[in-house]
Amino acid sequence: xxxxxxxxxxxxxxxxxxxxxPKDQGLEIHEAEDAQSAMRQARAIHPDLVVLDYNLxxxxxxxxxxxxNAEGIEAKLVLLTANVQKSVLDSAKAAGILTVVEKxxxxxxxxxMLEEIKG
Amino acid sequence: xxxxxxxxxxxxREVANIALSRAAVxxxxxxxxxxxxxVLRVELQSSAQIRAMADEEPGSxxxxxxxxxxxxxxxxxxxxxxxxxSRELVxxxxxxxxxxxxxxxxxxxxxxxxxxGNIIISSAVARLAELIGPIQVSLPEFEQGxxxxxxxxxxxxxxxxxxxxxxVETRLIAAQRNVTxxxxxxxxxxxxxxxxxxxxxxxxxESG
Numbered sequence: 516x517x518x519x520x521x522x523x524x525x526x527x528x529x530x531x532x533x534x535x536x537p538k539d540q541g542l543e544i545h546e547a548e549d550a551q552s553a554m555r556q557a558r559a560i561h562p563d564l565v566v567l568d569y570n571l572x573x574x575x576x577x578x579x580x581x582x583x584n585a586e587g588i589e590a591k592l593v594l595l596t597a598n599v600q601k602s603v604l605d606s607a608k609a610a611g612i613l614t615v616v617e618k619x620x621x622x623x624x625x626x627x628m629l630e631e632i633k634g
Numbered sequence: 635x636x637x638x639x640x641x642x643x644x645x646x647r648e649v650a651n652i653a654l655s656r657a658a659v660x661x662x663x664x665x666x667x668x669x670x671x672x673v674l675r676v677e678l679q680s681s682a683q684i685r686a687m688a689d690e691e692p693g694s695x696x697x698x699x700x701x702x703x704x705x706x707x708x709x710x711x712x713x714x715x716x717x718x719x720s721r722e723l724v725x726x727x728x729x730x731x732x733x734x735x736x737x738x739x740x741x742x743x744x745x746x747x748x749x750x751g752n753i754i755i756s757s758a759v760a761r762l763a764e765l766i767g768p769i770q771v772s773l774p775e776f777e778q779g780x781x782x783x784x785x786x787x788x789x790x791x792x793x794x795x796x797x798x799x800x801x802v803e804t805r806l807i808a809a810q811r812n813v814t815x816x817x818x819x820x821x822x823x824x825x826x827x828x829x830x831x832x833x834x835x836x837x838x839x840e841s842g
Contacts, residue, residue: 524773525745525748525749525752526742526745527727527728527742527745527746527748527749527750528749530728531727531728570752570756570771570772570773571773572773596756597660597752597753597754597756597757597760598756598759598760598771599756599757599760600759600760600763600764600768600769601763601764601768602763602767602768603760618660618753618756619660619663619664619727619750619753621663
């Protein structure tokens, strides 16, 4: 079982993420809509993978990645955003985010993401 | 009031084309069809003129998603869609997701349109940032009404009644689905310098 935490303030994005993730790989998907909820859930479920939107109400996705690292929560990290400015990508890399998936969410992008993080 | 030179007008049209082309790619991915881009106008206008212009528009029911821009560019990006177009987009975004079948589409519509607008605006802004440097975008805001209402300036901008803004109006067209959207950028004149500099000389930090 792989536990995934998807952090996005858009209910649409979270729904699409869950709908498009492969159904045959034993994935357990949890949701959070802001940084506070993300940290609370991450402490409770110890996810294997955290998928972060960038623009969130309280903190951005890279800041959440930094908070997860600071607390020693050892999850693989992915950024899922349409905001693919170089400054964002650079800060994501510096925070240990493994890969960036550009929105809109499509099934093939999520399959590729899973392959990338396994590799 | 200051006027734009031919070179500045041409540069702004080019910048709008570059930014919207990226947004068109994202919209095309959502709709699964070709999306065309047109730059309708580039003008320097005061806040009062922008409102007056909006008042002249027909009172069609539109939805708008806007995000404030700060950093290398300062201003606001609006994506404005006729209500029918917004519904087409929601269907395109969500229509093939099985779990949606049982849901009331209307309940999802505002939220889905907001997210779709965020994707399109963020894509255009990311392209602009490659030219001129980092641009912070606010969370998307959804509005519904006539064009005059959705273009209403925020309080801070309204206070600068005489301050001119660069208005860049563009249109995205997906003909097969009869979807048309306007993207309107209202930028401070200070942003013009960054844009001209970025277009002519590039921005080292964001290139590549």
